[in-house]
Amino acid sequence: MKLELQGITKRFGPLVANDAIDLVVEPGQIHALLGENGAGKSTLMNVLFGLYTADEGTILLDGQERTFRGPRDALAAGIGMVHQHFMLVPVFTVAESVMLGHEDTRGGGFLDLDTARRRVRELSDRFGFGLDPDAVVEDLPVGVQQRVEIVKALAREAKVLILDEPTAVLTPQETDDLIGIMRQLKDAGTSIVFITHKLREVKEVADTITVIRRGAVVGSAQPDASENQLAELMVGREVSLGLDKAPPTLGDVTFVVEGLTVRDSTGHTAVDGVSFSVAQGEILAVAGVQGNGQTELTEAILGVLPADAGSVTLAGRELVGMSPHDILAAGLGFVPEDRKVEGLVLDFTVGENLVLDRYDTAPFARGVGLDLKALRRNAQERIAEYDIRTQGHGQEVGRLSGGNQQKVVVARELSRPLKLFIASQPTRGVDVGSIEFLHRRIVAERDAGTPVIIVSTELDEVAELADRIAVMYEGRIVGIVAGDTPRSVLGLMMAGVPLEEAREQAREDAEPEDGAPGTPVDTGTTSTSATGDEQ
């Protein structure tokens, strides 16, 4: 089915999310929609899927004009969508999830689960998904949930499949599998709209690329365009993708975690006997798929979650048992993973947010009151230093863009002398320009001699920043490797494959340059961790 969007415009109040967008998706084509977070890709697709109504423009299917009043119309027209946040009811089984909305019944409205199961099995077998129709969705790994979503669309005979940031939640291996599935679907005649901001994936799988910036189409490209060209189109100016950081100058090992075990709020062991150490002037990146204990690890270091066992020492001081307030005072700078919930008070001003952790100490406190002048001076300095785009220090932080909000958080945490800096997902949902800036800042902090821990689910970011990489899987550290370890090895480790096996496997099925083992880590910063038993 050929899909054409002509002059789609969608406004939210004064904001123009989509500005006269034209897009043509040929039958059996994988069409990548490339753009930064907030460029308007998802809005466009929600318009196509009938979730939003366009203010202007038309949608043509095989040359015929169509209007969708809701997802029901879009589904009936053969458009399927896999949302970035899966639209699956966690407590339903796979069969129930797939049948929802177009149920087979035995008459009288009674569900015909047998037919639904058979349908799931058929589709699953055809594409080699290996789905169990009776499995409960919430028990499945994200990669499998995504397949359920795809089967959901296929069960409704979707001719055009929209995949909204499908790789954001996947391990590199799962991403490869997904790319395989996309090719299979394409061969079966399905058109695919592939929404992403990851250049490598686009180059690997797309037939055509349309780039969107600030709600408008800024160009199209072929998959043989270079990553730099694509990035430039996406951002609108020249960007340097590589961060040229000097090799680390290591100082003493001042931060040591030993045998740390943490349980999450539901009582599950989220961090399971983790040990590692970081030296001054070194960046340790904690890599892993979301939800493998990274959040709990950082929260335990900060003292928000109590540790069940183990110790955390910073410059010789035991942190376990101390309150977050005291731990921060001991010299920890902490960038939480969700700036909107944990990093900022959105209704507070930029200036207030910049002193959230220091409002009660000099020079900001004066008796029981605040020294508003000091607050303002501090705000003006930080805004200038970090190039925070705001109307002024009195603007509410919630009104800033994601990148600028993140700059506020990082500026606050880095504006006092630190003994340890931890940043979780430091550039999630941040525009490419700000990513570059934030990365430089983090490296600068390292070069100033602070031990740095970065938690990131983005392998690109990990590769960019890390001097060493600790890979977490199901609450444990699978291994700690050098910063230049090949992606294929890291990817396998992120799926729980132990280091040795991961190297073997990666060498077996990868092209030669990937086969090289990671460079030895000879930093001597790892003396505490050599005792791990073999798998």
Add this chain to the structure above:
Amino acid sequence: MTATDVAPARPAPSAAVVGRTVSYKVPVALGVLGLAALVLFGLLGPAGETTTFGVSGASDLVRIDPLELPSRATAVVLSVVALLLAAYSAVVARASREVPVWLVTVFGVVWVLAFLTWAVAGKSTSLVSLLQGSLLLAVPLAFGALGGLLNERAGVVNIAIEGQLLTGAFGAAVIGSVTGNAYVGLVAAPVFALVIGAMLALFTVKYHVNQIIVGVVLNVFAVGLTSFLYGSVLKEDAARLNSPPRLEVLPVPGLSQIPVLGPVLFRQTIIVYLLYVAVVVVSVALFRTRWGLRVRAVGEYPQAADTVGIDVERTRWHNVLLGSAVAGLGGAFFTIGSVGAFGEEMTAGKGYIALAAMILGRWSPVGALTAALLFGFADKLQQVLGVLQTPIPNQFMLMLPYIVTIFAVAGLVGRVRGPAAAGEPYEKG
């Protein structure tokens, strides 16, 4: 491999065992209760007294003689059985398994029997009328809980059960009285409750007002409205407006002759039979039909339902209206189902107990009915023992239903998960 494989930091074995811990909470609680029963009801119980339990009514075909039991010996035996059950639960817990529900239930029954034997020592009471009364008192609770879960399964919290019961009771009384027909009153009850339901749906579904606040306000509104009408209209002309006939008892032929259970289950009014039907129908509909699947999807994850073309708002509207009608039916019990005339605030917080029954029953119709029966039993027990002049002060007995509610909801429920989206307004996009 020459690379120095830094730190495959496997945990020490001791740290790895942390996963699931053995919990002795339930066995300990059961053990303490069992011991208390043994000492208080058994060993310290009245010596030489007899406890008499009636087990058949006067009109039964098969008459069974009342059970005459030696109070102390019986209580001791029952307490020992309870203690054995507690011991078995410890064995189960030791194996890191969850103590099964049946075990707790059987323990509860045995314990209550031991208590009754002690409390009724030297007197007599009818088990049949105790159970019959429990079922009757459970009726409004069960209807209320069903109404509540129909709402919550679609994602709307229904605090307004109390108001729906009250308006239902009012409607049944007035319409039943005017028409002189209790059955017309029974039909009127859900219609009156729909007024409350419609307002709940309007504010929560259409205007996204906080569901708890709307529910509480509607309860206050229902009390105010019915009290006003009662004071200003019903009292003036009570003979015409507030003297409805009562629903008559309709024994089911055959079934009602079964000893003990027959009179309890099948010698009731139509409203009780309707409850049986409602529980079965709602169960099947919710878990076996297309309608149910969609309702549950809306209550768990409305966005997901929306993206497959299910109209979230309409589903919620329908369910709120349906739920309030079901709760209203329960309201009819207060007037035409029992005392007849309507009285101010006569539901006396039963709507909130119904809410507790729904949660204790884990949002399932059968569970809700079971929980309602538990609360109904506690209520009836209090009435019976109040009349019997037992050693326990009457005030404590009056507290019984509420104490049972608190313990049941806090203790037995543990971590349950209701519909994930209950209480959250759905705004598109």
